Amino acid sequence: MSTITRRNFMKFAAASGAVLAAGKGFESEALAGTVATQTGRDFSPATGKERKAIPSACWQCVSRDSMIGFVEDGRLVKLEGHPKSIRGQGHICARGQGGLTSVYDPDRILYPMRRTGPRGSGKWKRISWDEAISELTGRIKKLRDAGHPEKFLFHYGRMKASSGKLIGGLVKATGTGSIGNHTGVCESAKWTAQEMTWGGHFDNWDIDHTKYMLIMGSNILETHTNHMSVAHRIMHAKIDRGVPMKTFDVRMSNTAAKSDEWIPIKQGTDMAVVLAMTKVVLDKGLYKGDGEEFLKFCKCTPKHDDTVANKIAALKKHYANYTPAWAEKISGVPASTIEKIAVEFATTKPAVLIAYRGAVTNYNGCDSERARQVLSSLTGNVDAPGTNCKAVGAGWKSAKVPKAKTKKVKDIFDGAPKGEPESYPFPTHHASHQVLSRIKAKGPGTFDLAVWYCYTPYFANGNWAENEAVLKDESLLPFVISCDTSYGDSTHFADMILPDATYLERFDWEDMVDPTQTGEYYIRQALVKPLGEARDFGDVMIEVVNRLGMKTNYKTKEEYVQQSVDMTPGVKEAGGWAYMAKEGVWNAGKTHYFSYKEVILDPKKQVCKVGGSVYEDLKDPEAICSYFGDDVLFDNLAGVWWHWKASKAHSEDEAKQKGYYGTKYAYKGYVATKMGDIAYKGFGPDKVNKSGYMELWSQILVDAGYNALPEWMPAPNQKNMGSDDMHLTTYKVCVQTHSRTQNNKWLTEIYPNNHAWINPKDAGKRGISDGDKIKVKSPIAEMTSYAHVTENAQPGHIHIAHHMGHIQYGRYASGNKAPEGRSDPDDKNIHWKWHGSHPNQVIPNWGDRLSGFQRWNDTVVTVKKA
């Protein structure tokens, strides 16, 4: 410790200053120049080479965290979190840091290629970009000229923010609406439930202000849609503030291990536990206070303007049989634990209920999320600081993308037609896992051209045998183009390959949800030029639509992104692209809570957010419709004012007769909801006809023949499980994403294969020892794997990470070099011979009963020693 005091320091400084001022004896200084405060030169301490530090954004997973890329002599050498990002606060995960090896993957595709041998034979010939784009454009033009643009199937995996806006828009400009996505294999059951209840999708957990964290089916410390920005906050909450963290999980995940309590739960039964917790809250009156207050904004009975007492009574009636003892029988969680956690959750405020994929990958997926919305609502933990909040992201403007009228092939994207098995009433995010089997069902002639963009239908969906058969069948898919960075499993079955730029070689504006409820604007910049002849597919599509005779005000995606950034309010004033290119991130600094309390009309307080000044009271809501617009109706059942002309109704009479809930696309004309004497914007709809109430009681479910409130229904395939049957569940690890990272040598060196977790009791019964080869058989297929016998697996369950086991995707992922694969000095470091075995091959493509979401964790299997 220094013995200098501040007072002495000041005296010493003054005396030193006098000596310096005299200037004698200080002539020969060593350094020249001026200290640079912004963009100084940077040198690598390791190599001494000059470095450039460029702000950008990750894309290894959908979290898309802000980061800084370091480039030495044109080679990307390091990726780090961006310290100025309010989302990541300088953190990126292992996947993010490892991302740079994807640029230099020796099995990367560097040139456009055309198939020469039979489909799937791996024989290719290099072609020029001009030939490739002529082929693509020619095929689209031919379909468009013949009046069948919809026979061009475009299916994407990851396509977000500016890539989604531009590429998706340009694809539509060709006239096709036959566009597939992949949310149906991610978490769409959760989104559909949120759209039914609070409108819009995506919840953010306000970890920075919470006092209790309840986790269900989410390995959030290792992996998540908004992984790092939430995970590091959870650790701060836990360690710095001592916030309790309780986790329900089918296996001892690393998140469960770091929690204060791990509560093992049988696969797919989270909903039963939540229903019982809700009953505890109702029986003990723990809804009083915040919960009651919030219930004013909830719909719990058929009447939109019911009293809170009636709402409570209706819920108590519905939940009467969902007792903790009932839930214990289903879930294996002791009734006393359910009651204890329910009380903790309801009385430690504010609290977050973090649930993700694990809680919805089952038959009850959508309804289980609705059940959680009920629990959060009853305890007042919705859209307030420290609770489950409606997500906030950046609101970028987009430079103009050409438009055209589109046509779409029906009965492909949303599962089977009504009445057939695997048809779903509310596939609001589609059922992408059904697309190949739907193409098979529709037969030849459905599509003439298919393009996969960052998508691997073979690998990402269940039932691999069927996937392979459809992909190989040239009558079902006559011409397939795959836009890929490396030689992927589905690319192997394509007819032409377009080498895509990696995310480290391209530009985007980005908008992922901000855990601080503020909304962060950030960008992705090319850190290095695309390797070889790889090109961003955005650039390719710009050229395609221009060749088709449409005009764009930009020649490249980079220009599109810059123009968009320069026209976005807030960012524009901060300096637009010049600012963003230098800083990488920008945020407006305003937080958003209580979004539902936005008042449209409050006569008492003289608030009026419609044209003119409407200060009449709302006793006769129909009388004031005209103030909202000429075509506005008031729906008594929903309590909603809506523009009927925005819907599919052909006349006002039809709209009145069918009503707000019964008219297709009525939600598109939503204006406001009457709650008491005030018209609120409320929890407005975005995909289904719902009112501005938090709709815990759903009219559209009633109309579709389902229970209005969340209802437990046992999965049909699990009703009669034999003593030898086991639940197969999947999970992710912290160094891999589902499909895209296994070509990454750093990450796959750490996690090269996926042993199947099995409990010692189950292993013992079957004579299986740790490391043994095993066979896992489902109703559709059999796979082999190797056992990891561990107490971290729950009895009756086998847990297999859904990452590995590629058939292609380069040497690290599958052992197979790509057709043009180069040698790599690290080839000698490949220490693994087994590349894993993917559980998707034995999982059927079944959907959740409401949303159609893939029931990844519902498969029943038998396991034996091989």
Add this chain to the structure above:
Amino acid sequence: MDSAMNAKNKKSVALADQRINVYGFLAGIYRQELVPDLLSQIRTPPFRGVLSDLGANLGDEFFARKDEDMIEDLAVEYTRLFMGPGKHIPPYESIHHERRTDGDWGKFWGASTVEVKKFIETAGLQYKDDFAALPDHISVEFEFMQKVIERERDAWAEGDRDKALYCLKMEKMFIDDHLIKWVPRFCSEVVSNAELSFYREIAKITGNFIEFEKENIDAYISDA
């Protein structure tokens, strides 16, 4: 709001000036042997008072001895302590900065030398062509701090808080990664080996000052 901001900026300018003075003074002391003009300024009563306040006991002889004799004695001492030949205490970071991770210390032009050079060049400064010592000489490191704080002072004067903070963070990084890692250790060796009171006491003050800086730099940043 503006006047409050200005008052705060003025305070920051004053603090920066004080630190510039100390770093500048110490850089001059270690850069080379004392010249007569400098010695006479140090021997003025006000400076003597400050040194006494700092607990430095230079002894009567330092103030009484004839200028030319004192200069000669100090030059001999400077050479003996810092330059050799024979056993001496080289005033270079790479000698004293114990790098336990890579073990690269105790030699000239070591890893620390490279890092200091890169750090300084990255900040936009260059070593003058006629600068003959190694890049991590104690006087260079002090001079570097002096120049960064000068830039910080200018930023405060211009009302540019972001730039000032940038400089403060650079200062903190240099203190944390370099100065504190070796200067106190170096100074205590000088204290043990000095024969004349001047370098012994100056070394004590130097080591104390760097520790004082380490203790306060976070507060400078959080108050900024």
